[in-house]
Amino acid sequence: xxxxxxxxxxxxxxxxxxxxxxxxxxxxxxxxxxxxxxxxxxxxxxxxxxxxxxxxxxxxxxxxxxxxxxxxxxxxxxxxxxxxxxxxxxxxxxxxxxxxxxxxxxxxxxx
Amino acid sequence: xxxxxxxxxxxxxxxxxxxxxxxxxxxxxxxxxxxxxxxxxxxxxxxxxxxxxxxxxxxxxxxxxxxxxxxxxxxxxxxxxxxxxxxxxxxxxxxxx
Numbered sequence: 001x002x003x004x005x006x007x008x009x010x011x012x013x014x015x016x017x018x019x020x021x022x023x024x025x026x027x028x029x030x031x032x033x034x035x036x037x038x039x040x041x042x043x044x045x046x047x048x049x050x051x052x053x054x055x056x057x058x059x060x061x062x063x064x065x066x067x068x069x070x071x072x073x074x075x076x077x078x079x080x081x082x083x084x085x086x087x088x089x090x091x092x093x094x095x096x097x098x099x100x101x102x103x104x105x106x107x108x109x110x111x
Numbered sequence: 112x113x114x115x116x117x118x119x120x121x122x123x124x125x126x127x128x129x130x131x132x133x134x135x136x137x138x139x140x141x142x143x144x145x146x147x148x149x150x151x152x153x154x155x156x157x158x159x160x161x162x163x164x165x166x167x168x169x170x171x172x173x174x175x176x177x178x179x180x181x182x183x184x185x186x187x188x189x190x191x192x193x194x195x196x197x198x199x200x201x202x203x204x205x206x207x208x
Contacts (some may be wrong), residue, residue, distance in 0.1 A: 003119055010115045017122035020153070024126035027149060028133050033142055036133070040145055043154045049117060051156050054162055058112070070157065071178060078182040081180065089189050090141040093134040 016050030022055055030099040037087055044079040047073075052056035112163065118136045127153045140192060144185060151181035 019042055026039025049072055056068040127150055134146035155174045161168030191197055 006112055010112065013119045019117040020126045020156070021122050024129040024149065027146065028129045033139060033145075036196050037140060037145055040130075040149045043149060043176075048152055048156055051123075052159065054119075055159055059168070061197065062167045064171065066167075067175065068159070070158065071171065071174055074175065074177065074178045074182075075155070077154065078178070079148075080183050083145075085186060085189055086144055086148070089193060090139070093126045093141075093193075095139060095141070108127055 004108065005057055009054045010103060012050050012054030016047050016052075019043065019047035033090055033095055033099050034087060040095060041083050044083070045076065048075050048079075079101055093101065114203065116160055116164045120164060123153050123157050123160065127157070144188060148185050149159065151177065151184075155181070 023039055023041075023043025027036050027044065030036045030039050052068050052072045052075075054066045056072075059065040059068060130153065132147040134143045134150070137143045137146060155178050156175040158170045158177065162168045162174075182186045187197060190199075
């Protein structure tokens with residue numbers, strides 16, 4: 001039973017580290033601001049919550065697991081809010097998405 | 112098990128370095144803000160992993176505080192760049208014209 005919990009925790013940690021690396025690499029390599037936010041959101045929700053789940057599986061039913069749950073809830077609600085505020089501020093300040101100018105303009109951008 | 116924790120810690124350090132690179136060469140201020148947000152989230156995960164790696168789970172309190180400050184900081188910097196004043200009244204986007 002303890003071995004099973006250890007294996008599940010290790011799988012969650014490895015998957016979380018993989019998604020964090022993918023998100024950071026996308027944040028560096030994507031061509032546009034909005035796609036960069038999209039890539040970084042992978043790190044901020046999926047990667048972070050998978051790592052927290054892996055740590056909570058190691059902690060067991062203690063106060064540490066409650067703290068990890070609190071951090072997970074904070075990330076799960078506050079991080080998409082911050083990303084949404086960021087993207088809305090960027091859109092209001094006049095940064096256009098890359099495909100909206102490379103495509104045929106205003107005819108197809110707003111369905 | 113400690114090897115997995117060390118590997119995840121190393122991956123998160125690499126994530127922080129990549130986000131710092133994006134913050135250094137981001138063209139707009141929003142790119143730098145997104146990079147700062149990513150660095151903050153990575154730092155929270157690093158604090159939690161360090162706490163488990165060295166057997167001191169008290170670092171989780173620091174992670175909670177860091178997360179709260181991260182979100183409030185991003186919103187505050189956004190408002191400052193939009194209105195030039197942290198004490199300005201809101202709802203200026205709808206009734207601009």
